[in-house]
Amino acid sequence: MTFINTLIGTVAFAILAPIVGCLLAGLDRIISARMQGRVGPPLLQPYYDVRKLIDKDDVTVSGVDGVYMTCALVFTAFAGGIFFSGGNLLMSAFIITMAALFFIMAAYSSRSPYAEVGAGRETLQVMSYEPMVLLMAVCFFMAAHSFNVGDAFKLNMPVITLIWPAFIGFLFILTIKLRKSPFDISTSHHAHQELVKGTTTEMSGKTLAKVEIMHWCENVLFLGWTGMFFLWGGPLSIILAVVVALAAWFFEIWVDNNFARVKWQLMLKSAWIVALVCGGVNVVFLAML
């Protein structure tokens, strides 16, 4: 029963993904600090930050941003649940887009000029990566003859052997999805930049905590998508998938630390060209097989 599996998967993802994501976020900060010649915070610093946010008073501008963020969290959990229970990859991609939409709405709802600019740019980010995500799912289908992630275990060879161009394209947009520089244009980690804080300018307390947790879960899901390219044969291949996902993640941190933020025009154009070249060529190639 897909239906029951999805529900179980969603609950499991909702519990486990924040833990894994939180640890990854802590590691991220330590690795980044080392790359910059600093020591960095303790591993659990992201957890301490979020716990502190949850203890704060509830203050809001619009009164609805908290509700929208709850929706975003729920949809992220569903997207993760669908994916990690071996469900439909396209469905997972669509539902995570829904989560992104609710995050955008939460940002817009304050009607702060800074948040609106951030939300507009976040929309651009979604538009930039969406073609590649769809083409990646299509390539997966054409290689594995199913949209179901679980069916990858029935293959004789991992899909990467057939869809490595799509994988390269996916790594490119993964930078946008993980909100890493040079494509972190919708929000900034520092309040003094031109955006103030972009999307999250008017969010505080529990709402901001939800944003953090959502990002942790998203990161886990996207790394899961990365690993999916390397699944085949049996569950043992998961080990390889995890190793590759972690390597991709390390690569993204390296990119984050070595490239300056670009303007949206460059992001949109480069992401679409990459999608057209890597995704398009791969789809044509698979169709001719």
Added chain:
Amino acid sequence: MTLIAFLIIFPLVIAALLLLVKGDWPRNIIVGISAAVIAVASILLAVQYLGTSHRLFEFSSAIVDYVGTAISIAIAAVIISFGVKYKNKLATALAIVQVVGSLVYEFGFAHAVHEPAGLYIDSLSVIMALIIGVIGSGICVYALGYMIDFQAHEPEGAKDRRPTFFALMFLFLSAMFVIVFSNNMVWMFTGWEVTTVCSFLLIGYTRTDEAINNAFRQIIMNLLGGIGFLVALYIATIQMHTISLDRFILEGLMHPEIAALPVCALAFAGLTKAAQMPFHTWLLGAMVAPTPTSALLHSSTMVKAGVFLLIKLAPLFLVCQVPGTMVILIGGITFMLCSFMAISQTNAKRVLAYSTIANLGLITACAGVGTPEAIWAAILLVIFHAAAKSLLFLCVGTAEHHIGSRDIEDMDLLFERMPRLARFMMLGIMCMFIAPFGMLIAKWATLVSFVETKQVVLIILLAFGSAATFMFWAKWLGKLSGIAGRPQNVEMTVHPSEWISLIVMAAIAIVACIVLPIMSHTMVEPYLVGIYGQLGQDISVDNLWISSILAVFVLVVLFGGVNSSKKKRVGVYLAGVSTDSDTRTYRNSLSGESIATSRNLYLDSIFGEARIRRTGEIVCAIVIIFALVASGVVPPMFY
């Protein structure tokens, strides 16, 4: 069959009655009651024929044929009189060509074939009847209140043409019923032309220069399509010896080399009516009409007649490569380019128009692919598009009368007093483009069917087009997202008839999303079985139910959760001391007051009409010309 006859004749009678009625109150009563009657009758029809795959009715009558001829002459007379009055030579010439063509056909060729089964019903006509009968007549009810405000906004002493307006609306419904129930293609053609001339008159309603120009643009494009239909009738009669739609399709499947040209001509007619590039400008121009007209044209009639014909022809596109490829390419290109152009629009009605054209493009592309999976997606797209788009048009119409603007940028502050309307609008927008609502499920099925048939070009067009779709809807939704949290609705001047139809449309959109799996099983699948003998289920029922549950969740949040916040409210941060948080006014460094403003991104330099429109029109025109020539001149070479 009684019900079918009733659905065709009853709106005609009401139309005649409305022409005579001048007062507001009698009109309100007549329109209200007859709209309810039509809606109930179409629901009864749906219940009676639920699950019917295909059924012909023995019905033929020389009188009906003559009435059809008389209508053709009347239509030509109307167009020619307008053409002469406003000195439009092209429209006059086309109308003359068409009326001569149909008279020659009627008296020269029509007697050669006799069609005993004039009417039919299948699950697709049932679905269309529900859309026309429920959504279409709901829009007529909405128009009651809207047109009172509209007349009040007109300049002093403007002529009150509302009797004609409402008569045309009902005539339109009747003509649509003729199109979806006629097996006799000559009758179908008559209905086809009536919808063309009705929308001509509705678009030109205000008689301003702009309205007249746009009405003529519409009539010229659709007369071209009508001539295409007529050409198909000639060939079907002379070469295939039939004017029956089901025989035509059967013959075509057996002899694709003969059918290529008539199928291409019919597809051309469908493309013009469905406002595909390069004919998309007539639908954009139709915006000058009062909003109920736009709602009617976009959601339940006119353009839906175009895609209805294309879906009917879908099995033939599988065997006739040339018209099939033409339809696929035109649909795919139109979907992507119109989604791009929608990004650059600030006018809400224009955004809606572009989105309509784009979605019709998607339906067209699905019809061109022609597999059961693609047709499943196409029919669901028709249903959800009708429900969501009518809701959106009605919302924009009401908003326009109350905030005095149809610009999306104005939809934040001015809208604050109408959180309920904002929520309906948000519902409509979400239904249009986001999982887990029906439109997206249909798009998903579309993608799957493209992948399974290895339509590489379509996959790429769809991937980029969908990304653009996200952009233009999300930024509009964002403008509205803050309003939903405002305290109660304080806007009292919206007419009750407008609220009633808004609520009906919203209910249809919601119910359709939730019962999607059931609807697919009871209404769409019987049609596919009837045509293809097999099902095209490409999304598992489990996934449909997951979507259905998520849709309920979003709806509960949207209508239940958003205004219950008890949190402490604070003003917005403006990098200075705020003096008025609502208008975003703050004290600047010179102790004066500044207002912080921001606009959404419209990316005109990348997605502007100026850049895209011309390219799209040229490419699509070349495709159409090539296809017509290829299927007309050299069909034997292709088979």
